Amino acid sequence: MTETSFVEEIEKALEKSKGLNIKELLFSYQGTFYPATVCSAETFQALENFEARKDDVVLVSYPKCGINWIIQIANDLIATTLKTKQESTELPFIECGDPEKYQRMKQFPSPRIVATHLHYDNLPKSIFRNKAKILVLFRNPKDTAASFFQFHNNAPSIPSYNSWEEFFSEFMSGQVAWGSYFDHAVAWNKHIDDENVLIMTYEELKEDLPAGVKKIADYFGFVATAEQIQSIANRAIFQAVRGKSQETHGAAGPLLFRKGVVGDWKSLFSEAQSQKIDAKFKESLAGSKLEAKLKYDVYCKA
Template identity: 30%
Template sequence: MSAELASRGGEGTRMFKFRGVFFMPEIYKPEILEQVEDFSVRDDDVFVVTYPKSGTTWMQNIIALMYMEGDVKQFENIVIAQKVPWLEVQLNVIQARPSPRQICSHLPYHLMPKEFRDKRSKVIYVMRNPKDTLVSFYYFYNMVKHLDTPKDFQDFLENFINGQVFIGSWFEHVRGWQENNHPNMLWLTYEEMKKDLPAVVRRISKFVGKHLTEEQLLAVVKHSSFKAMKASPTVNKENLDSVFDLTKGKFMRKGKVGDWKNHFTVAQSEWFDTIYHERMARLDLDFTWDMPQ
């Protein structure tokens, strides 16, 4: 089994490494991660793939609503992970589902199923500017009971840059998916979803071949607004008190673009920029780093 306990020191360090990537115990199991490699992919599967805190729950909600023709009442009491289950956690659930299946994953490209590379399944990959991703991830770490609480923002910044966090390096995750471009991929950014959600929902609908009426499309948009999702206990994960310490905040916090400016010092920002340009050279990435709220 390709798993080992993480050795980042400190009391409460419980992450384990699987093929070079950090995972949380209790939620992720090495034996399930092993089985992912041989998972049977179907041509009509739709995968939502993200690095953590990049718009994952948002896209899960959009895809779930899209396949329910915008009728939120069909699953308003069903948690988001049951609507669009996790490949690396809920493998048995996914295998039993009828087609077309909607599947979510944080996995880097090299841990995806072998069949995934040869199938006609579709992939929606959502990226978010890494500074905002880092800030959101920092607050996530402060809430999750299975992860060490960072000493401070600088400590977490260093761990993020060094890939010493859950799911590993943001840089490697994005590069891996960019450089091994799946033949049926839709690349989206969190920032363009914030700018014009109706336009993005229409692009997704066309990409997955889900033909909705204008009324249904608008219903998907309405129930996928940040306000609507934050108000929904099943989307905002208010039932997962075994995972989150809800006394430290909500799973969905601000959902803003440019909040990194409230956390990074000038020196931290310049250091991050230098590393970003070194590691992401030659990749055609276009992030919005700030926008009027």
């Protein structure tokens, strides 16, 4: 199986998006919006019977919080420590693709990377039943919103929003693909102390990438030397990832790995919008462990 077929899957999804507007792109399943170009009701129904393995590497994040970055690090850890390369021809997110993909995934060697943007309540029950370890990556909500908007509006084949104001209002009400950031955050905060859940942040990876790689390796039980950790971190530095993104993700690469900075929200947010998100965050997560982890006051105050 070659990497090109994974790239082909991404290119196919981009091709399907051409000429659609936002309303045509999104379809609702059980009250949440998803992109119709990569998700379908049939796939969601089939996903309910997905059989997770105990050694699956389950990676979760809300869109635009850095999950493609974590997928690369996990793949590199597997390749480096187990000397096996995961050649996947599937779209990396379990909710994306055709309903038959779960049959094909049964053939994948362990450990499989199982990535998703799904809300806690919508994850396949077998993940919990079989006690697979879950790594959840969060990013501060302001940079998440800014990055999500730029993704729509910089990708020529993906439907754009008419304005940042329009996107911001949809983001705040959870009327965007994969639903509400705040609902996602509140749900995971309730499970922050669960034995098989590790919550990390985009910002902590940016602050100290080698420490982040080591934390991921230790959590999933990959035994790596200090040199291996350092070389995986070097390959995962944003510039390196972006430099190879065309090769790894095709045309979508430079769109998925755009700027990779913290604080980019300041170029888009008005004072009123900034205050609106502060109030919503406070109402959702004030005093929570997730708030402390996200260092909201450090990253979300101008």
